[in-house]
Amino acid sequence: MKTLEQTTRRDHCSVSAELLLEIQQFLYREARLLDNEQYDEWLELLTDDIHYWVPGVQARYRKDEAKFSSERMAYFDDGLEYLKIRVARAKQPSAWAEDPPTRHFHLIGNIEVLPTEDSNEWTVHSVILNHRHRTEDDEMELKARRVDTIRRNSEGLLQLARRKVILQETVLQAKNINTFL
Amino acid sequence: MTESLLKPDSNAKLAAGIEELVDAEAGNIDRRIFWDESIYNLELERIFARCWIFVAHDTQLPNVGDFLTTTIGEDAVIVSRGEDGKIHTFLNSCTHRGNRVCFAEAGNSRRFTCNFHGWSYGLDGSLKNVSRPQSYSGKSNLDKSKLGLHKARVESYKGMHFACFDPEAPSLEEYLGEFRWYLDVILDNDEGGIEFIDGNIKSRLKCNWKFPAENFVGDSYHAPWTHSSALIAMFGKQPTMRPDRSYHANANGHGWEFGLDFIGNAATLNSPPIIDYLREQEAKFAERLGKVRSRMVGALSSANVFPNLSFLAGHNTFRTWNPKGPRSTELHTWVFLNANAPEELKEEYRRGVMLTFSPAGVFEMDDGENFENCTAVNVGVVTRQQQLHFGMGLDSKIEHEELRGNVYQSQINEANQRAFYQRWADLMGAETWADVPVR
Ligand code: FES
Numbered sequence: 001m002k003t004l005e006q007t008t009r010r011d012h013c014s015v016s017a018e019l020l021l022e023i024q025q026f027l028y029r030e031a032r033l034l035d036n037e038q039y040d041e042w043l044e045l046l047t048d049d050i051h052y053w054v055p056g057v058q059a060r061y062r063k064d065e066a067k068f069s070s071e072r073m074a075y076f077d078d079g080l081e082y083l084k085i086r087v088a089r090a091k092q093p094s095a096w097a098e099d100p101p102t103r104h105f106h107l108i109g110n111i112e113v114l115p116t117e118d119s120n121e122w123t124v125h126s127v128i129l130n131h132r133h134r135t136e137d138d139e140m141e142l143k144a145r146r147v148d149t150i151r152r153n154s155e156g157l158l159q160l161a162r163r164k165v166i167l168q169e170t171v172l173q174a175k176n177i178n179t180f181l
Numbered sequence: 182m183t184e185s186l187l188k189p190d191s192n193a194k195l196a197a198g199i200e201e202l203v204d205a206e207a208g209n210i211d212r213r214i215f216w217d218e219s220i221y222n223l224e225l226e227r228i229f230a231r232c233w234i235f236v237a238h239d240t241q242l243p244n245v246g247d248f249l250t251t252t253i254g255e256d257a258v259i260v261s262r263g264e265d266g267k268i269h270t271f272l273n274s275c276t277h278r279g280n281r282v283c284f285a286e287a288g289n290s291r292r293f294t295c296n297f298h299g300w301s302y303g304l305d306g307s308l309k310n311v312s313r314p315q316s317y318s319g320k321s322n323l324d325k326s327k328l329g330l331h332k333a334r335v336e337s338y339k340g341m342h343f344a345c346f347d348p349e350a351p352s353l354e355e356y357l358g359e360f361r362w363y364l365d366v367i368l369d370n371d372e373g374g375i376e377f378i379d380g381n382i383k384s385r386l387k388c389n390w391k392f393p394a395e396n397f398v399g400d401s402y403h404a405p406w407t408h409s410s411a412l413i414a415m416f417g418k419q420p421t422m423r424p425d426r427s428y429h430a431n432a433n434g435h436g437w438e439f440g441l442d443f444i445g446n447a448a449t450l451n452s453p454p455i456i457d458y459l460r461e462q463e464a465k466f467a468e469r470l471g472k473v474r475s476r477m478v479g480a481l482s483s484a485n486v487f488p489n490l491s492f493l494a495g496h497n498t499f500r501t502w503n504p505k506g507p508r509s510t511e512l513h514t515w516v517f518l519n520a521n522a523p524e525e526l527k528e529e530y531r532r533g534v535m536l537t538f539s540p541a542g543v544f545e546m547d548d549g550e551n552f553e554n555c556t557a558v559n560v561g562v563v564t565r566q567q568q569l570h571f572g573m574g575l576d577s578k579i580e581h582e583e584l585r586g587n588v589y590q591s592q593i594n595e596a597n598q599r600a601f602y603q604r605w606a607d608l609m610g611a612e613t614w615a616d617v618p619v620r
């Protein structure tokens with residue numbers, strides 16, 4: 001007889017506690033690299049075929065159901081090449097707006113790992129809060145839900161292969177997004 | 182009673198003082214115009230409720246019932262395509278108790294029905310039905326024909342729809358004046374005109390709306406400095422701006438700063454297919470527009486239609502700066518392209534603008550920071566009594582064989598900014614449109 005607890009685990013989260021922990025640590029480490037602006041190391045966490053997508057979200061009536069769409073404008077709709085251009089700009093000494101640097105943290109929660117048909121890939125849901133502080137009193141928060149595809153590469157390391165970030169806001173309550181979510 | 186509420190005495194006093202705040206000829210501008218509540222409130226009345234404000238491109242609302250919601254100044258409006266096929270613009274506020282009648286930012290609908298007591302309005306804003314109409318039987322002054330949503334005038338120029346709440350305002354054609362000839366560089370370089378790509382990125386900046394508007398009307402001076410990080414990351418060098426081959430041009434406060442380099446702006450989109458398309462079309466552009474204007478199609482440039490519709494040729498983005506108080510602005514950004522351009526260019530433009538001129542774009546990222554700080558410092562009472570300097574290119578005005586309106590040599594210039602503030606001061610100081618000179 002299975003206990004209720006086991007049944008729940010099998011039905012809703014049939015991955016091992018070990019893997020769950022490994023993926024959680026992967027996401028925390030990624031968040032720390034972004035907090036510290038270690039962008040080159042962050043880029044190494046991405047697969048060559050990464051798709052990083054932050055669509056614009058619209059307030060639409062339920063019958064429409066088209067809150068976002070891949071054909072619409074987005075904040076990011078990037079492959080590795082575009083992400084590298086953004087990183088190259090952030091690293092320029094003449095990125096005046098980043099000096100003194102923004103103080104960031106990326107808080108990750110509600111992590112849920114689901115197996116896929118590919119035994120080396122998982123769908124990972126999470127919620128993110130990015131808090132930013134600049135100069136004396138310039139404070140901004142970005143809040144979003146994320147859906148990632150995380151893949152184990154041939155060397156056995158986890159990498160991010162796809163990320164969809166659905167912001168809470170339809171009107172971004174900030175002048176820019178000077179980080180990745 | 183109503184008269185005094187609409188036109189408080191202080192308006193006249195304030196309006197008379199505008200001249201002292203803006204010396205557009207010498208280029209001295211008082212910083213209080215970026216901070217004071219009372220000046221801001223007068224702007225809402227005398228600029229936003231009086232000028233032609235861009236509300237939608239034709240291709241955003243292709244079908245009957247398509248609508249979007251936006252603002253004119255701080256007045257919330259619905260813009261919709263009516264059963265008559267025309268674009269209508271009216272207040273998004275029920276005539277019963279004032280509730281907002283539409284909460285979606287875009288969609289398709291036959292009616293706008295109020296959540297409060299169920300009055301419902303048609304696509305042209307007219308009142309169609311009230312709930313429980315029998316309750317109004319007996320003595321009643323419920324006249325549906327008089328209870329429609331308050332309408333703005335709507336006129337369009339080559340697919341761009343503008344709305345205006347002032348019945349006395351000149352026609353859109355007169356309002357745009359000579360600037361229509363320049364707008365054709367974008368709107369009419371190809372027989373198919375332009376189309377907008379779906380979606381509209383919106384963001385809030387803690388800045389006065391005039392800082393970004395004046396930035397687009399003429400400030401190419403900031404580009405090599407502010408955007409050095411993006412330029413070096415993408416090209417390893419600064420672009421060349423040739424004073425002898427570049428200009429400021431303006432009419433009625435609308436302005437465009439531009440080079441004749443053909444592809445300077447387009448090149449930053451990081452897309453060879455876009456450059457190929459422009460080069461292939463160059464001869465056709467020249468046929469439609471003449472040689473000089475054809476060289477503006479993708480050139481290093483920026484522009485603003487007074488008061489708050491900015492655009493970048495070549496990058497193919499339009500944007501509006503919507504006032505949300507003297508120190509807050511809501512930016513709406515769109516991407517467009519030639520309707521006849523090959524289908525695959527849609528993706529190139531859509532992604533290229535996101536990489537460069539969206540809130541996460543490598544160029545735009547540094548702009549917001551500047552606009553916000555230029556605004557925020559004015560919290561200091563001494564600071565905001567200081568003047569700002571707009572004195573570049575005071576003697577640069579030229580006569581040009583082809584270029585229309587007021588033309589100035591060299592795009593590194595502040596002539597268009599002075600013209601923008603001159604128009605601003607003209608409107609702020611004028612009791613009616615009759616007192617507003619053509620510039
Ligand atoms: S407020 Fe709209 S129906 Fe009453």
Ligand SMILES: [Fe+2]
Nearest residue numbers: 403404407548
């Ligand atoms: Fe800029």
